Amino acid sequence: MTNFLKDKLLMQDAILSRDFIEGIVATENTRTYLQRREPNHSQALLDAFTAHVPTFPDVVRANLYGVDRSVIWSSNPKLVGMRFADNHELEIALTGQIVVETGEIAIASGKPEHIGLASAAGPHSRQRFVEAYIPIRDESGKAVLAVIEIYKLPNALFEAIDSGLRLVWLAAAGGGILLYVTLFGIVWKAHTMMREQRERLIAAERLAAIGEMAATVAHAIRNPLASIRSTAEIGLEEDRAGTEASFNKIMRQIDRVDAWIRELLIGSIGSDEVREVVDIEAVIRECLDNLKAETDVQKIEVSFEPRQTPRLRGARVQLARAITNVLTNAVQAMPTGGRLVVESHATRDGNLEIVIEDSGHGMGPSLARRVFEPFMTTKPNGTGLGLALARRIIERHAGRIRLETSEGCGTRIILNLPQSP
Structure with missing residues (x-):
């Protein structure tokens, strides 16, 4: 040129x-x-x-x-x-x-x-x-x-030529840089999308394995658990001396195992669950009430601030389970007390947004990237299924879930759900 x-x-x-x-x-x-x-x-x-x-x-x-x-x-x-x-x-x-x-x-x-x-x-x-x-x-x-x-x-002619050549080189360099940045952005975006899709595919495969396992475990374990719990309840009614505390302990442990099995069963649920109009504000209050005993024992201050929360159409039981899993994760992040803030409101684009924020210890970037992976847990008795299943339920409702955290500064989890998924 x-x-x-x-x-x-x-x-x-x-x-x-x-x-x-x-x-x-x-x-x-x-x-x-x-x-x-x-x-x-x-x-x-x-x-x-x-x-x-x-x-x-x-x-x-x-x-x-x-x-x-x-x-x-x-x-x-x-x-x-x-x-x-x-x-x-x-x-x-x-x-x-x-x-x-x-x-x-x-x-x-x-x-x-x-x-x-x-x-x-x-x-x-x-x-x-x-x-x-x-x-x-x-x-x-x-x-x-x-x-x-x-x-x-012709000095004036050469000056004009030099000026034109500088413009050509600047334009070529600018065009090259712009092309490089554009191609780099396209490649980076493609790489990010492929990585996310690969991670979701791995997560889906793991959850599919959970579903297959849950179908077998549910029939093999829940029935004996129900029989054991019934026996414990009969023992309580007979009011034998010294057995009340033991029976209560048996029932608590059975309820705990039963909760784990329910988590496995949720992972095996298909996409044909019954959809209905759900009052999310009422669901959140119900989930908080179920966790009241734990928040009281751990001296956690709970604040729920609903603001013009719209209703949406979805599977109420599954949405309640997703919210409960996120709330439970937040409560477990504050074993020595803290503050739990829950907000719900409509976004500018008409979606429903639920924000759950705790004042716990937070987590580093490497752990934050893996927090939604199945079986990923830092708790001694955790299954690593709570947030993974919450994410699956939210995405099944055409929503998004994202995490904001930094070490030592607590964690925010935002659930974004369309009103008519």
């Missing part, structure tokens, strides 16, 4: 010089002299032409060549009558084409026809020059009568 721009501008300058020369040739009838070339014939015609050439802007040297390759006239009289061999540019110009070359005077001074050019250019010996070979044709425009060679030091 830079070479194209430079060549085009230099050629345009040469074409402009050609138009001036053709105008002078026509006005001064110079073709009559060039066609005859007889000694002392119409020398005034040549002098009239050559008197104009040095007045061209930025010209420091001009040579006029005949078709025999000899110098007819030159602004340096020492060159008149000389003939330069191996002048490739002159040979091309004699075929009727304009030839333009450029370079630095100090470097180009080695050519024979450049003798004395450096001194003619002045003290700036490394100035850039333009050398143009311009053919002069006959009136029919077919035959070449002579070639005029013009050396110019």
Whole structure:
């Protein structure tokens, strides 16, 4: 692009010089002299032409060549009558084409026809020059009568070229950077999406395994548990001395195992559960009431702030389980007390948003990235299914769940659900 721009501008300058020369040739009838070339014939015609050439802007040297390759006239009289061999540019110009070359005077001074050019250019010996070979044709425009060679030091033209080249390079660099950033963003986004899809696929496979396992475990364990609990209840009714505490302990442990089994069963539930209009505010209050015993024992201050909470259509039992799992996780993060804040409100786009925030110890980035993975837990007696199943339930309702946390600053979990999934 830079070479194209430079060549085009230099050629345009040469074409402009050609138009001036053709105008002078026509006005001064110079073709009559060039066609005859007889000694002392119409020398005034040549002098009239050559008197104009040095007045061209930025010209420091001009040579006029005949078709025999000899110098007819030159602004340096020492060159008149000389003939330069191996002048490739002159040979091309004699075929009727304009030839333009450029370079630095100090470097180009080695050519024979450049003798004395450096001194003619002045003290700036490394100035850039333009050398143009311009053919002069006959009136029919077919035959070449002579070639005029013009050396110019067009500083303003070179400044314009340099400015244009800078713009070309800046535009190319800017375009390259923009293209790189765009492609990098596309690749990074694709990489992120593929990673998320891979993680979700792994999670789905794990949850599918949970479902298969739950179907077997439920029938194998729940029935014996129900029988054991019934026996404990009968023992309590008989009011035997010293057995009440033992029976209560048995019932608590059975309820605990039963809760684990329910978690497994939730993982195996399909997408055809019954949908109904759900009052989420009432569901949240119910979930908080179920955890009241634990929050009281751990001295956790609970705050629920509903603000124009919209109702939505979904599976009430499953949504309650998801909210309970998140609340339970928050309560377990504050074993020595703290503050639990629950908010529910409508977003600007009409969705329902539930924010559950605890003042626990929070978690680092590496743990936060894995918190929704099945079987991922930091609790000695945890199953690692609570948040994973909560995420699955929310996503099954076309919603999103995200986590905001930092070590030592608590955790916020935001559930976003559309009103009509």
